Amino acid sequence: MDKLLKLLDENARLTNSQLAVMLGITEQEAEDKISELERSGVIRGYKSVIDWERTDRAYVTALIELRVSPKRDLGFEEIAETIMRFDEVESVYLMSGGYDLSVIVNGQTFKDVAMFVAKRLSTLESVLSTATHFVLRRYKDSGVIFLGEEKDERGVL
Amino acid sequence: MREGYCKPMSYKVRLNSTLEGLKPSGIRRFFDIACEMDDVISLSIGEPDFSTPWHIREEGIKSLEKGKTWYSPNSGLMKLRECIADYTKKHKGISYDPISEILVTVGGSEAIDLGLRALVCPGDEVLIPEPSFVCYSPLTEMVGGIPVPIVTKAEKAFRLTPQALKAAITHKTRLLIMPFPNNPTGAVMRREHLEEIADIIRETGIFVLSDEIYGELTYGQQPHISFASIEGMQERTMLISGFSKAFAMTGWRLGYACGPKDLMKQVVKLHQYALMCAPTTAQYAAIEALKNGDPDVESMRAEYDVRRRYIVDRLCGMGLTCFEPEGAFYVFPSVAVTGLSSEEFSQRLLKEKSVAVVPGTAFGDSGEGFIRISYCYSLKHITEAMNRLEEFVKENRRA
Numbered sequence: 001m002d003k004l005l006k007l008l009d010e011n012a013r014l015t016n017s018q019l020a021v022m023l024g025i026t027e028q029e030a031e032d033k034i035s036e037l038e039r040s041g042v043i044r045g046y047k048s049v050i051d052w053e054r055t056d057r058a059y060v061t062a063l064i065e066l067r068v069s070p071k072r073d074l075g076f077e078e079i080a081e082t083i084m085r086f087d088e089v090e091s092v093y094l095m096s097g098g099y100d101l102s103v104i105v106n107g108q109t110f111k112d113v114a115m116f117v118a119k120r121l122s123t124l125e126s127v128l129s130t131a132t133h134f135v136l137r138r139y140k141d142s143g144v145i146f147l148g149e150e151k152d153e154r155g156v157l
Numbered sequence: 158m159r160e161g162y163c164k165p166m167s168y169k170v171r172l173n174s175t176l177e178g179l180k181p182s183g184i185r186r187f188f189d190i191a192c193e194m195d196d197v198i199s200l201s202i203g204e205p206d207f208s209t210p211w212h213i214r215e216e217g218i219k220s221l222e223k224g225k226t227w228y229s230p231n232s233g234l235m236k237l238r239e240c241i242a243d244y245t246k247k248h249k250g251i252s253y254d255p256i257s258e259i260l261v262t263v264g265g266s267e268a269i270d271l272g273l274r275a276l277v278c279p280g281d282e283v284l285i286p287e288p289s290f291v292c293y294s295p296l297t298e299m300v301g302g303i304p305v306p307i308v309t310k311a312e313k314a315f316r317l318t319p320q321a322l323k324a325a326i327t328h329k330t331r332l333l334i335m336p337f338p339n340n341p342t343g344a345v346m347r348r349e350h351l352e353e354i355a356d357i358i359r360e361t362g363i364f365v366l367s368d369e370i371y372g373e374l375t376y377g378q379q380p381h382i383s384f385a386s387i388e389g390m391q392e393r394t395m396l397i398s399g400f401s402k403a404f405a406m407t408g409w410r411l412g413y414a415c416g417p418k419d420l421m422k423q424v425v426k427l428h429q430y431a432l433m434c435a436p437t438t439a440q441y442a443a444i445e446a447l448k449n450g451d452p453d454v455e456s457m458r459a460e461y462d463v464r465r466r467y468i469v470d471r472l473c474g475m476g477l478t479c480f481e482p483e484g485a486f487y488v489f490p491s492v493a494v495t496g497l498s499s500e501e502f503s504q505r506l507l508k509e510k511s512v513a514v515v516p517g518t519a520f521g522d523s524g525e526g527f528i529r530i531s532y533c534y535s536l537k538h539i540t541e542a543m544n545r546l547e548e549f550v551k552e553n554r555r556a
Binding site: 010024 | 199
């Protein structure tokens with residue numbers, strides 16, 4: 001994997017000058033490379049990994065399995081595009097296996113999310129069925145461990 | 158309880174006086190203090206922060222599942238010795254006979270001990286480039302040898318120079334330790350530097366113990382060159398390496414020594430009487446490491462390199478001048494800008510900013526004025542430690 005992408009994937013807040021030092025390139029080169037990656041759509045955006053449990057924001061997440069009937073010529077694209085427009089929807093994936101689309105939905109309460117599924121998703125014409133699974137606890141998210149601190153147990157010589 | 162006189166035990170009389178005279182490791186001491194404090198950020202640990210790659214661990218597990226829990230042959234599993242021979246041929250360009258010239262040991266450190274015990278007679282002088290890892294000198298003393306430090310200097314990239322070597326050789330010199338890539342300085346010896354050393358050694362009866370445990374971890378364009386690969390040196394070199402650093406396998410305790418068969422025949426006896434054999438489970442895992450572990454080594458090396466660049470840049474930025482290390486996973490900056498001694502600097506840094514480093518003096522008197530920083534930590538950890546270190550240096554700059 002591209003070393004620059006690997007570093008940004010771990011910590012998108014590294015400055016151009018830090019990246020330059022770590023990679024042995026100039027700051028200008030780092031800036032140019034990043035611009036190019038953004039322009040070409042390799043880098044789609046930057047986010048932080050937040051443990052909402054530790055804030056006062058009410059926050060629930062659900063993974064919804066959707067079975068849909070694909071449209072001729074358009075396949076799953078049309079329905080995926082409709083679904084991804086909702087603000088509540090965080091991610092939409094086309095899946096292999098027992099169902100077609102995996103939709104990750106965020107809301108303030110379980111009821112919010114359930115109502116969103118019932119009113120917005122189930123009612124869509126090509127949706128055949130939905131199954132909603134609520135996230136009860138996040139142990140690890142986006143590669144970051146949420147469950148306690150890891151203790152350094154290494155010895156010393 | 159039996160009655161009568163019971164002579165009190167006097168450890169003074171009973172213990173080996175040479176052993177009692179040895180100093181405890183200076184690395185250990187700081188680590189112990191740090192362990193008792195809260196919120197300490199350590200930069201003192203000299204082992205990889207990575208876990209052993211999964212496919213290697215899995216081979217260890219498989220061997221346990223199959224019940225392969227016996228002793229291995231004294232010299233190590235034949236299959237492993239063959240893998241070591243192949244690996245050494247492929248990566249270092251040296252051929253060793255797996256039957257008579259390779260010994261699997263309990264870590265590289267056992268191999269160092271065996272080498273010293275096999276090669277040094279009481280009164281023999283052992284040349285030890287310093288600063289260097291803490292074990293050479295005490296183990297030399299334990300066999301009655303006389304450690305002769307050769308100071309390496311920052312301005313010479315902490316390399317052993319032919320001039321310094323020549324000046325240290327006497328008629329009693331028996332052995333030269335070659336600790337490169339070096340812990341704690343990160344110095345490496347390139348081919349041309351090794352050739353200069355070999356030119357001197359060739360004319361003497363001096364044997365060389367080349368500790369290349371960090372051989373896989375070098376960061377320049379040029380790969381590590383083994384001393385034994387220099388013309389004429391294989392027959393007078395005991396090459397030591399292992400799995401701990403390259404494959405992140407410290408806890409498995411596995412290393413190896415390669416050398417001429419007349420030497421290894423004697424070394425095996427020592428190993429056999431003292432250790433029997435290296436841990437069998439670890440040996441099965443190690444076979445997998447040598448066969449399929451190169452990509453893991455490469456990805457860990459790339460990660461260390463990123464950290465190395467970052468730390469060197471930060472240290473230079475805060476005025477701790479720093480020779481750019483090209484091997485191992487340590488940086489060895491000078492603390493001259495503060496006017497503090499290594500010991501004072503390290504103690505106050507720990508007390509005032511809760512950052513643990515190792516004073517350079519733990520690696521020999523010539524380490525005075527330096528500290529050792531390990532980069533076996535995540536970038537996040539290193540960044541926080543560097544921020545604290547920077548504050549400390551700002552507050553303690555010599556007027």
